[in-house]
Amino acid sequence: GAGVSQSPSNKVTEKGKDVELRCDPISGHTALYWYRQSLGQGLEFLIYFQGNSAPDKSGLPSDRFSAERTGGSVSTLTIQRTQQEDSAVYLCASSLTSNYGYTFGSGTRLTVV
């Protein structure tokens, strides 16, 4: 596609449930990033993929968070046993190379009630 596509755009879930967020990057972009943006806060880095591998997972807030990328394309971010503090906008970005400008998707707004 022409841009980075994220789905769903909005997700309301009950505390304790698992959620999956999807990111479809720009075709040919090898680098993919997940960030989290909470109200009034800056963008918090979560994880980076180069191809299918994630060299550094230390940005993930807890072991409830996991991410994978298959075929060097689509990525999913999974949050298990969601908590209210997980409520935020989750943004995905892709880039041609790791030091090129990122293209962001519109994000998934997650609300945990």
Add this chain to the structure above:
Amino acid sequence: EDQVTQSPEALRLQEGESSSLNCSYTVSGLRGLFWYRQDPGKGPEFLFTLYSAGEEKEKERLKATLTKKESFLHITAPKPEDSATYLCAVQEGGRDDKIIFGKGTRLHILP
């Protein structure tokens, strides 16, 4: 300590009133400094990348400059449609994994 600090947090200008936004950084060996624009409910939109001190880039009413410790985003004769949050981000030398964002400056241009 924040590695990227933006000031002011918020700025209100009259249409046509020029000003500058500041981004100071403390990473070692800057690999690149990025400016983004973010509108409400949308993801950040890439504006500029600067790589070395003294570099300048322009796009319409915006001009970004870079020194060894900070970057400025100059906005000349702004229009209401320039209202947005402007985000600065840096990539550290030797790091491939991420860019570090500041908290942004919320710019509001009054007609």
